[in-house]
Amino acid sequence: MSNIQVAACHVAGCQASVFPELEPQGFCLEHYVGDAMKRLHSALADCRKGGAIERGDLEKLAQEARFAVNHLAGNETQEASANRERMIELVLGVANLNEHMRRSSMRETKEK
Numbered sequence: 001m002s003n004i005q006v007a008a009c010h011v012a013g014c015q016a017s018v019f020p021e022l023e024p025q026g027f028c029l030e031h032y033v034g035d036a037m038k039r040l041h042s043a044l045a046d047c048r049k050g051g052a053i054e055r056g057d058l059e060k061l062a063q064e065a066r067f068a069v070n071h072l073a074g075n076e077t078q079e080a081s082a083n084r085e086r087m088i089e090l091v092l093g094v095a096n097l098n099e100h101m102r103r104s105s106m107r108e109t110k111e112k
């Protein structure tokens with residue numbers, strides 16, 4: 001493989017190495033995407049219940065989706081297919097969430 005020193009994932013028990021782009025977060029790719037998916041699912045659930053989503057949360061998810069898009073575009077052959085599938089799911093989920101937000105803000109404007 002490579003001889004570059006890489007940090008290990010911060011999640012207890014995980015032996016995977018941290019991606020250079022993810023060093024500030026300290027997660028391996030799988031845990032990074034897993035964490036984003038968890039927040040995405042709770043944001044989607046809140047959204048369906050008609051709750052508001054913090055702008056900061058949405059921005060963070062958008063960043064994570066952008067990371068996934070860039071990663072998918074740049075590392076086609078290296079990534080395990082399970083990780084690729086999860087990243088695609090994340091990108092689609094964030095798009096879905098944005099659509100929900102857009103529709104609910106349109107609805108609000110009409111009702112006023």
Ligand SMILES: [Zn+2]
Binds near residue numbers: 011015016027028030
């Ligand atoms: Zn990990």
